[in-house]
Amino acid sequence: xxxxxxxxxxxxxxxxxxxxxxxxxxxxxxxxxxxxxxxxxxxxxxxxxxxxxxxxxxxxxxxxxxxxxxxxxxxxxxxxxxxxxxxxxxxxxxxxxxxxxxxxxxxxxxxxxxxxxxxxxxxxxxxxxxxxxxxxxxxxxxxxxxxxxxxxxxxxxxxxxxxxxxxxxxxxxxxxxxxxxxxxxxxxxxxxxxxxxxxxxxxxxxxxxxx
Amino acid sequence: xxxxxxxxxxxxxxxxxxxxxxxxxxxxxxxxxxxxxxxxxxxxxxxxxxxxxxxxxxxxxxxxxxxxxxxxxxxxxxxxxxxxxxxxxxxxxxxxxxxxxxxxxx
Amino acid sequence: xxxxxxxxxxxxxxxxxxxxxxxxxxxxxxxxxxxxxxxxxxxxxxxxxxxxxxxxxxxxxxxxxxxxxxxxxxxxxxxxxxxxxxxxxxxxxxxxxxxxxxxxxxxxxxxxxxxxxxxxxxxxxxxxxxxxxxxxxxxxxxxxxxxxxxxxxxxxxxxxxxxxxxxxxxxxxxxxxxxxxxxxxxxxxxxxxxxxxxxxxxxxxxxxxxxxxxxxxxxxxxxxxxxxxxxxxxxxxxxxxxxxxxxxxxxxxxxxxxxxxxxxxxxx
Numbered sequence: 001x002x003x004x005x006x007x008x009x010x011x012x013x014x015x016x017x018x019x020x021x022x023x024x025x026x027x028x029x030x031x032x033x034x035x036x037x038x039x040x041x042x043x044x045x046x047x048x049x050x051x052x053x054x055x056x057x058x059x060x061x062x063x064x065x066x067x068x069x070x071x072x073x074x075x076x077x078x079x080x081x082x083x084x085x086x087x088x089x090x091x092x093x094x095x096x097x098x099x100x101x102x103x104x105x106x107x108x109x110x111x112x113x114x115x116x117x118x119x120x121x122x123x124x125x126x127x128x129x130x131x132x133x134x135x136x137x138x139x140x141x142x143x144x145x146x147x148x149x150x151x152x153x154x155x156x157x158x159x160x161x162x163x164x165x166x167x168x169x170x171x172x173x174x175x176x177x178x179x180x181x182x183x184x185x186x187x188x189x190x191x192x193x194x195x196x197x198x199x200x201x202x203x204x205x206x207x208x209x210x211x
Numbered sequence: 212x213x214x215x216x217x218x219x220x221x222x223x224x225x226x227x228x229x230x231x232x233x234x235x236x237x238x239x240x241x242x243x244x245x246x247x248x249x250x251x252x253x254x255x256x257x258x259x260x261x262x263x264x265x266x267x268x269x270x271x272x273x274x275x276x277x278x279x280x281x282x283x284x285x286x287x288x289x290x291x292x293x294x295x296x297x298x299x300x301x302x303x304x305x306x307x308x309x310x311x312x313x314x315x316x317x
Numbered sequence: 318x319x320x321x322x323x324x325x326x327x328x329x330x331x332x333x334x335x336x337x338x339x340x341x342x343x344x345x346x347x348x349x350x351x352x353x354x355x356x357x358x359x360x361x362x363x364x365x366x367x368x369x370x371x372x373x374x375x376x377x378x379x380x381x382x383x384x385x386x387x388x389x390x391x392x393x394x395x396x397x398x399x400x401x402x403x404x405x406x407x408x409x410x411x412x413x414x415x416x417x418x419x420x421x422x423x424x425x426x427x428x429x430x431x432x433x434x435x436x437x438x439x440x441x442x443x444x445x446x447x448x449x450x451x452x453x454x455x456x457x458x459x460x461x462x463x464x465x466x467x468x469x470x471x472x473x474x475x476x477x478x479x480x481x482x483x484x485x486x487x488x489x490x491x492x493x494x495x496x497x498x499x500x501x502x503x504x505x506x507x508x509x510x511x512x513x514x515x516x517x518x519x520x521x522x523x524x525x526x527x528x529x530x531x532x533x534x535x536x537x538x539x540x541x542x543x544x545x546x547x548x549x550x551x552x553x554x555x556x557x558x559x560x561x562x563x564x565x566x567x568x569x570x571x572x573x574x575x576x577x578x579x580x581x582x583x584x585x
Contacts, residue, residue: 023472032473033480033564040561044553051487052552058485065483065498065513107505110488110551126489129504141504143496181489188488215368217360234361236440244441278440278534279358 044115056080061177074176081173084185085166088192093165094156095192100200101207103193104128105137110188123188125168125197130180133200134207144180151202152209164198218311220286220295227289227313229260231282231297239274255280257300262286263293291315350583359451359529359581362536366452369445375425384420386413386453397457398578401567403468410474412566414540415558417449433557437544438535447536450527454580462523462578464571471567474560478568481561482512491550493565507585512569522573528582536581539566 024032041049054062057080060073069077087093106124110117127133130143133150154160167174169184169191183189189197200206214234220227233255240252252274260268267286286295291313298308370381370393386396387404401412407419414436421427438444466472485492496504497512510521526539537545543562547555555562 023469023476029473029476029480033477033484033561036477036481036559036561036564037484037486040556040559041553042556042559048553054484054486058490061490062484062492064479065494111548112551112553113548115554139505141502141506143499143502143504143509179495181491186488186490214361215364217356217364219356230356232356232358232361234365242440245439250441279361281356281358283356 044112048112048115048117057172057177061172063177069177077172077176081170081176081182081185084170084182085173086169086184086191087165088195093161093195094199094202095195097196097199097203097206100125100196100198103189103197104133104200122193125183125189125193126181127197135211136207147201148208149211150208151204151206152211154202156202156204161198161202164201165194168194168197213305213307216297216299216307216309218295218297218309220289220293220311220313222289222291222313222316225288225290227262227286227293227295229284229286229295229311231260231284233280233282233297233299233307235279235299235301237274237276237278237280253301253303255299255301258282259298260284260286261294261296261298262289264296289313353529353531353583357529357581357583359527359536359583362448362451362527362529362581363455364452365443366448366450369448370452375421375427377424377426379424379426381417381420381424381449383424384417386416386420393453393456395457395460397454397580398460398463399465401471401474401563401570402465403470408470410468410470410563410567412539412558412563412570413450413453414446414538415563417446417453418558436557437537437541440534444535447527447538450538451536451581454527454578457578458580460578462519462570462573462576464567464574466571474564474567475571477561478564478566481565482568487551489551493546515572518569518572519574519576522570523576523578524580524582525584526582527580528584530584532585537584 023029037052041052057077060069060077063069088095103122103125104127106122107126107129108118108120109123109126112118128137128140130141132140132142132146132148134140135148150164151160163174168189170182171178171180172182181188184191184194201208203209216234217232218229219231220229222228235255236253237255238250238253240249242250244250254274254276255272258268258270258272259266268284272280293313294310295313296308296310298306300306373380382391384391385404385406386393387399387402388394388396397413400416401410403410404416404419409415411419418429418432421432422429432446435442435444436446438447466475482493485495493512496502496509500511500514502509502511510517510525512518512521526542527536529535530537540557540562543565544555544557547553
């Protein structure tokens with residue numbers, strides 16, 4: 001018994017010495033970092049500081065570059081994503097591409113300044129911040145893959161429409177921990193807005209598919 | 212109080228390349244402040260540059276010139292060690308003069 | 318009068334005829350950047366910052382000449398190159414802005430909340446902090462970044478910064494790495510530095526902030542850069558000189574070690 005205690009202390013002491021030489025352990029680092037987050041937004045209302053709290057999936061998806069998900073972690077993220085899915089009340093997963101066109105170019109929504117959410121008419125779908133969609137649009141980013149001719153290449157079958165809708169609603173369903181935000185699951189876009197964006201991507205009349 | 216200008220004068224052959232940065236709000240009289248009130252017109256009206264005391268530029272400016280204006284001129288017949296002085300006067304009568312010495316080409 | 322008008326015409330001609338010839342948009346951009354780098358309006362902030370640093374100011378009517386930015390009282394040369402670092406008197410790791418704030422409060426008697434209120438300049442009101450940071454930053458020009466990791470709290474800040482850089486949160490699931498973790502990326506047409514690349518970190522840290530921003534007609538600081546990133550990430554207003562902001566700066570600046578300093582920078 002005595003020997004066990006000594007042994008435990010031995011390990012603990014070694015850990016402390018090691019800690020001093022190399023910096024805090026991953027667990028300590030997490031605790032320090034989370035404490036910093038909890039104090040990073042002084043004077044902000046609780047409903048806004050809540051945005052900085054991580055959900056279980058964000059926790060799993062926060063990792064250094066090159067650090068791969070375990071299959072168990074990936075399965076958990078995918079299962080949560082599947083459970084998050086909601087569809088438009090009218091059941092139509094592809095809406096009006098012209099409304100979608102307006103949404104994809106809109107990069108605003110939910111920003112905070114001076115402790116208040118900035119007022120906007122609607123949250124933009126942010127798409128062209130990261131994706132090339134319309135070949136005539138030069139002002140598009142490249143954080144995500146180029147999607148010019150999305151529908152022309154894939155068609156607009158029910159299966160493609162459903163996949164596209166679900167991918168936008170919660171990208172982590174198909175690509176766990178993808179850089180792409182879970183736009184529907186996070187409540188940032190409504191199911192109806194997503195359906196309009198789907199139409200913009202797949203409709204043969206949409207600029208995405210006309211060359 | 213008017214902030215100092217930054218003047219650089221470098222010799223290229225017998226020409227001094229003079230570059231002047233001025234700190235001035237250059238208000239057009241059309242901008243509104245945070246409270247939604249019109250900010251009164253306030254701009255540099257006159258810029259005079261002298262080379263060893265002799266005027267080489269006398270310019271009339273308007274509120275169309277940008278905030279913190281940049282002015283570049285080339286002065287012929289300059290030598291290292293010559294004095295370049297710049298004076299601006301704005302529409303409120305505020306005035307600022309700064310001076311630089313022409314440096315040999317590096 | 319005729320001669321004077323002639324003079325003005327000649328000067329104006331020089332202004333527009335000097336930067337030639339622009340072959341395409343990228344060349345034009347390069348010429349504009351070159352001109353801005355040579356005659357960076359940020360130099361005006363350096364001048365003002367220098368005046369503010371040595372002027373007796375505040376309720377205690379004192380200059381900042383006794384301010385210890387890590388190199389000893391009043392020594393501004395090389396201070397930026399080694400920040401953030403640990404300071405025994407505050408028992409904290411501090412970046413340039415938080416350290417200047419400490420000095421402005423303790424030496425000059427300014428109120429912390431007033432400094433925080435005026436941390437970012439507007440078209441209606443200059444920020445003293447933006448000027449002071451420009452001045453102190455410029456006093457490391459030509460030196461190399463050499464941020465220490467000797468004190469346990471410095472290592473703690475560095476590790477926490479690394480953790481926070483990769484931490485995803487908010488309604489858009491973003492971390493710093495989402496935008497700054499890969500090569501050659503853009504949001505719309507805005508190039509994004511890859512902060513996982515050693516060379517790019519050195520460049521951004523040593524020549525990036527403080528920088529004169531053409532779109533805002535003022536110098537912005539690293540604290541402002543982080544505040545603005547938070548805004549884009551849909552997080553609330555980042556607390557000025559919060560420990561989180563300093564940890565992120567520790568992480569980036571230490572990894573920028575070796576980068577040659579040229580400040581203030583110039584940015585869009």
